[in-house]
Structures are given as C-alpha cells and as structure tokens.
Amino acid sequence: MYEGKYAILGTGALGGYYGAKLQKAGLDVHFLLKSDFEQVSQHGLIVESKDGDFTLPQVNAYNDVAKMPKCDVVVVALKTTQNHLLPKLLPSVVKDGGIVLVLQNGLGVEEEITKIVEKVHVIGGLCFLCSNKVGAGHIRHLDYGHITLGEYIEGYAATGITDRMQQIGNDFQAAGIEIELSTDLLLGRWKKLMWNIPYNGLSVVLNARTDELMADTYTRTLVEQLMREVQAGANSMGRTIPDSFMQTMLDYTVKMKPYRTSMKIDYDECRPLEVDAIVGNPLHKAQALGVNLPQISCLYHQLKFLDRRNGVGH
Amino acid sequence: MYEGKYAILGTGALGGYYGAKLQKAGLDVHFLLKSDFEQVSQHGLIVESKDGDFTLPQVNAYNDVAKMPKCDVVVVALKTTQNHLLPKLLPSVVKDGGIVLVLQNGLGVEEEITKIVEKVHVIGGLCFLCSNKVGAGHIRHLDYGHITLGEYIEGYAATGITDRMQQIGNDFQAAGIEIELSTDLLLGRWKKLMWNIPYNGLSVVLNARTDELMADTYTRTLVEQLMREVQAGANSMGRTIPDSFMQTMLDYTVKMKPYRTSMKIDYDECRPLEVDAIVGNPLHKAQALGVNLPQISCLYHQLKFLDRRNGVGH
Numbered sequence: 001m002y003e004g005k006y007a008i009l010g011t012g013a014l015g016g017y018y019g020a021k022l023q024k025a026g027l028d029v030h031f032l033l034k035s036d037f038e039q040v041s042q043h044g045l046i047v048e049s050k051d052g053d054f055t056l057p058q059v060n061a062y063n064d065v066a067k068m069p070k071c072d073v074v075v076v077a078l079k080t081t082q083n084h085l086l087p088k089l090l091p092s093v094v095k096d097g098g099i100v101l102v103l104q105n106g107l108g109v110e111e112e113i114t115k116i117v118e119k120v121h122v123i124g125g126l127c128f129l130c131s132n133k134v135g136a137g138h139i140r141h142l143d144y145g146h147i148t149l150g151e152y153i154e155g156y157a158a159t160g161i162t163d164r165m166q167q168i169g170n171d172f173q174a175a176g177i178e179i180e181l182s183t184d185l186l187l188g189r190w191k192k193l194m195w196n197i198p199y200n201g202l203s204v205v206l207n208a209r210t211d212e213l214m215a216d217t218y219t220r221t222l223v224e225q226l227m228r229e230v231q232a233g234a235n236s237m238g239r240t241i242p243d244s245f246m247q248t249m250l251d252y253t254v255k256m257k258p259y260r261t262s263m264k265i266d267y268d269e270c271r272p273l274e275v276d277a278i279v280g281n282p283l284h285k286a287q288a289l290g291v292n293l294p295q296i297s298c299l300y301h302q303l304k305f306l307d308r309r310n311g312v313g314h
Numbered sequence: 315m316y317e318g319k320y321a322i323l324g325t326g327a328l329g330g331y332y333g334a335k336l337q338k339a340g341l342d343v344h345f346l347l348k349s350d351f352e353q354v355s356q357h358g359l360i361v362e363s364k365d366g367d368f369t370l371p372q373v374n375a376y377n378d379v380a381k382m383p384k385c386d387v388v389v390v391a392l393k394t395t396q397n398h399l400l401p402k403l404l405p406s407v408v409k410d411g412g413i414v415l416v417l418q419n420g421l422g423v424e425e426e427i428t429k430i431v432e433k434v435h436v437i438g439g440l441c442f443l444c445s446n447k448v449g450a451g452h453i454r455h456l457d458y459g460h461i462t463l464g465e466y467i468e469g470y471a472a473t474g475i476t477d478r479m480q481q482i483g484n485d486f487q488a489a490g491i492e493i494e495l496s497t498d499l500l501l502g503r504w505k506k507l508m509w510n511i512p513y514n515g516l517s518v519v520l521n522a523r524t525d526e527l528m529a530d531t532y533t534r535t536l537v538e539q540l541m542r543e544v545q546a547g548a549n550s551m552g553r554t555i556p557d558s559f560m561q562t563m564l565d566y567t568v569k570m571k572p573y574r575t576s577m578k579i580d581y582d583e584c585r586p587l588e589v590d591a592i593v594g595n596p597l598h599k600a601q602a603l604g605v606n607l608p609q610i611s612c613l614y615h616q617l618k619f620l621d622r623r624n625g626v627g628h
Binding site for chain 1: 611
C-alpha cells in the first residue's frame, strides 16, 4: 500500500465515489468541496453502491485549497466546465514530482495541465462509471466503475507502462476499483469520444435517449456518420480506430438500457455542458491538423448555442 | 385578360390568397378544398390583407377533384408533404397542353410532375409571401406576395421567357400580384434554398427564431457554413450563387423582425415538415452528382428524426 497523500478536487458523483473507496481501503485522502463542505466536514460521506453500501463518518474535508496539504496524487474530478479553476487549485496542492490524475472526459486537458504545473507527471484516466450525487455528501453508485489509465507525455506520444501508472493502479485495485493500463492515452481518449460525441451531442440537440437515437434509422445513420468523423479525427493525430470498434459501440448501445447521457442530464439541470472538452477540442485539434470534421462542427455549433441559451446562471 | 380556367389545388394561406386575388380580378377560378369545403362553398373566402381587405361571397369550391372542370392552369398550392396526392389529382384536372404552376418550396417537384402528367407545361413559382390561414376560408395576408416564375424543361436547363410565363405573369399582375420572370428556374430555387435550408432547419432543431440564430456567434457561423454548402449544391448542378448574394441574405435576415419560420410553425402545430422537398431533395441531388454536403446531411437526419417523433398523427 502506497504511503502518499491523495487529493480529490471535486467531491461529486465521480470524485466522491473514487475518493471514498480509496479512503475506505486505508489511503490518506483529502477532499476539496464547495457546496457540500459543511455537511461533509461534519458528517462525512455516504456511498450507496451495488457493490455494497458504506459510510465514512469522518473525512478530511476542505473548502479552500490553500488549507490542503501538498499531495502526491491530485485527482482532478471536476467537470471540465470548471477547469478554469485549475490554475488556482493545482499549484497549491500538488507536490513537486507528484502526479496529477485527470479523471475527466474529452480531449486536451492533460496538455493544459502541463502548462499550469511543471515538475509533475500527468496521467489520464478514462472512467466507465454510472454514479449520481443524490444529496450533499451522498453518492449513489449504480454500475461499472473501471478506469483505463494512460500517462501523458508531450504531444500525446504513446508511452510504456510507467511505474507511476502501476502504483496508482495498485492503489485503486486495492480499493476494489478495476484498472486497465494503457500505453496510448490518446487512442483511449479518441475511442471514448467515439461514443461521447454522437450520443452526448445528439441527446441534447434532439432531446432524446440513446434507445431513441438507435431505433430511428435517420439518427442511427447520423450516429454512424459522426463516428466516422471521430475515426478521421483520431487518424489526423496518428491513431487508428478499427471499424470493428465502431460496430462494437453501436451494438453495445443498442443493448444498453434506455440511457440519458451525462450531457443531457447537465442540460436538463441547466448546468454548463462539457461541450468544449468533448466536442470542441477534438474538432479543433483535427482542424489544426488540416482535417475538417463538418458534422461534428455542426453539432458543436448547435451545442454551443443551446449551452449559452440554457445557461443564464452559468 | 386570359379566358382560361384556373384550378387551385390547396386553398390554404398561399393558394387561398393567390386564388382569391385572381378571382377578384375577374378570372375563372376553381378551388379544391378539404377541411374547409363546407364553410367555403357556403360562405366563400375572406381575405384580410395589408393591401386592403376583401370578401368573395361565392367561389367555385370542390371537395373532389373529379367534380372539377378541366383547367388551363392548375396551381399546385399544397404543402409538399401532400405531394403524394398529385398522381390522383393532376391527371383529372389539367387540360392537355395546359400548365401546371408549382407554387411550392424546395427542389425537384417540377420534375416529379412531368412524370405524372405528360402533355403539359410545368412552371415553377417562388413565392415571397407572409400569409396565414386564421380560420376556415379566412386568410390573413401580412406582407410581401411577389412571385418569381420560371419554366421547367427537362434537366432544369435554362429557358427563355416563354409565352406561357408571360401570360400567367400578366394574369397575376392584373390581380395585383408582383411578378418577376426568370430564365433559370433552377438557379432561383437554389437561391431560395440558401435561406430556407439554414433558417427553417435550425429553427426547428434549436427551437429558435431567426433573430436568435443571428445574434449568437455560433449559430451565425453555422448558418454561414450551411449557406456555403447550398452554394456547393447549386454548383454541382451548374449554377453559381455569388458570395454577395449570401451576404445579402445574412444582412436581410438580421434586419428582419424576429421571425418564426414556416417549418417551425408546422413543427409547433405538429404538422408534417417539408423536410424532403427543402432539405432532402437538394442534398440527394448534389450527392447523386458526387458532391457531399455533410452539414446539410446532419441537419436532414436530425429533422427527419424530429418530424417522425412529432408526427404521431401524420
């Protein structure tokens, strides 16, 4: 078991779940909170989970990053729409030579982080987790939970399996979280975008669940066309997603229970949409490399309009 | 003044308005109706118009095309979503050597008509009309009204100004309707699509008025990108729409009063959308000529989904 300190930036459905599991396994975890700070500092965290409910009556809760100890591993579990806060948060909490672990969707965040803090290692994690925050400090874990880890180096070049990945993997596995280690973070991110771009995007624009999008021949065709563009985007950065993976995603989605995507939930709750990280960044990366993704561009412009109009309070 | 008979197929906001104007000017007009038949056959038509209100207490009203006389000019004023009725309607009502005048939006209807009735001349009309049906046989004309006429010949080749165009032009002008004669129907249709595709399409998908689409930088950019694709579509059929025309459409729309497009009104009223004529046909024509219009394709697939879901009663 690793002796270092973990920080969780963003103690919500995702950060709260993984952080609580780590603490339960005996790790030294420090949670940054905002609206739930009072509740959690007094009463801790409650996790209802399909793998077994548990309560942590006492946790290290903070509402100010300046009060947190320097941590060895800083887990970024904010929504990407909060990433403008990172320049204020990260330098204060991460140790020199420490690790920033980005548990977010989309593309480009690892790169941004290396511009904010030098002398750290950045690892990206792709989470497959169904979890909701149902109240202050109260998390309901519905399904899945595994994470694919990959280390970021400049230009998203493929890496080997580093000791750091191994070590974080061991900690998470000790906490009962399934971990896969990947030598190619960028490929993993693009593969995840192959699902996230069409389904998150269309679910908001068309006010539709995944099953509706798959049942209609027109939207199913559009999903496939968008997936082809994601494939082309990955290609523009030197990564190949095979057609068989695309087919797997389609089949998998057909078999899923009717599902309201995370972006649709954010939209319905009038929260900011993760449209830049999930749609804009991949689009602009590919464009910068001379590859146009016109249907993703269409979706991006539609989502930006809807996000702005929805977000009087953003 | 022409001595022939006019038939109006579809006595709604558009057909009712133009037909009433023609009858008022002394022409012999025969109206086909459906839901308003009882009312109109007993009480005629009422037109409220910015150019002066008038009533026609008695009109030749029919609810069955078989009871109509053979006419010299048959005005197709149905919504394009009703065009599946044309094979039943047209052969019965148009004289050999007569004219079918298509006052509809979109692309491809003239060509379809030549497959339904031979031995007729087909003229297309692009109407710039703001008019609503506010009750049975009761039309409110809000603004504009001019029509650009162009004759159809096979393959949408450019024509000269034919005698037939001239003659219909004279009749309409005698009825106080401003007429322009065009030697290139296809170019006119594509120019109109440059407005209709982005604004009708996005107004439905994004639940937005024209002013909202123009005020937001993202949707304004998307409108422009869609207009570029319309330009490319016109190009695929050998027609050139200059950039200056695109700019004119943008400026004109910015200056317009906030406007709910006709497709949006249809959507809000749960009527079928004219998505095939206005979006699908231009898309598929260009694709058949090897030109892909990916953003129009995206919009098309979105609209088809929304139309189907909206149309439990279609």
